[in-house]
Amino acid sequence: xxxxxxxxxxxxxxxxxxxxxxxxxxxxxxxxxxxxxxxxxxxxxxxxxxxxxxxxxxxxxxxxxxxxxxxxxxxxxxxxxxxxxxxxxxxxxx
Amino acid sequence: xxxxxxxxxxxxxxxxxxxxxxxxxxxxxxxxxxxxxxxxxxxxxxxxxxxxxxxxxxxxxxxxxxxxxxxxxxxxxxxxxxxxxxxxxxxxxxx
Numbered sequence: 001x002x003x004x005x006x007x008x009x010x011x012x013x014x015x016x017x018x019x020x021x022x023x024x025x026x027x028x029x030x031x032x033x034x035x036x037x038x039x040x041x042x043x044x045x046x047x048x049x050x051x052x053x054x055x056x057x058x059x060x061x062x063x064x065x066x067x068x069x070x071x072x073x074x075x076x077x078x079x080x081x082x083x084x085x086x087x088x089x090x091x092x093x094x
Numbered sequence: 095x096x097x098x099x100x101x102x103x104x105x106x107x108x109x110x111x112x113x114x115x116x117x118x119x120x121x122x123x124x125x126x127x128x129x130x131x132x133x134x135x136x137x138x139x140x141x142x143x144x145x146x147x148x149x150x151x152x153x154x155x156x157x158x159x160x161x162x163x164x165x166x167x168x169x170x171x172x173x174x175x176x177x178x179x180x181x182x183x184x185x186x187x188x189x
Contacts, residue, residue: 002111002120006119006120008119008120008121008122009119009120009121009163009164047142047143047145049115049139049142049143050142050143050145052115052139052143053114053115053143053144056115
């Protein structure tokens, strides 16, 4: 089952755009997502391979329309719901 | 798991398209390559992603001719691949 992330060698996505002096994060929430993931893996809530798997399971239409850290956030919330750490309702409520 | 391969060995990657996470990219499935070196031992991500028991196994740097992967190109592509993804190149029916 080839997943939507596995596009190595595929063409037609357009040119890569390189940003001059690209910052590590483009918004504060991205840094929060990065830190949250490190903390959850560090605490053993899930491991790095489960995290990668959760990114790869994102439906193709959503995967291709999402930014890098949007994919991370979606994977984190998926794993937290699957593992019973948070319910969908709790996450929706902020 | 014992090291099955050493530098210079000819190998072929698995053709299996697994229904779960894997670190063998689609473009390198069923391809002939050459082992550069063993890079240490790590648990198989395919198992770890499913929280299955995974003993550390050899991971190799394997070099491929771009032509064998993409049908053209004079360069080479080197991938870090777990031993479970590899068979000796002589194996007649790669899986």
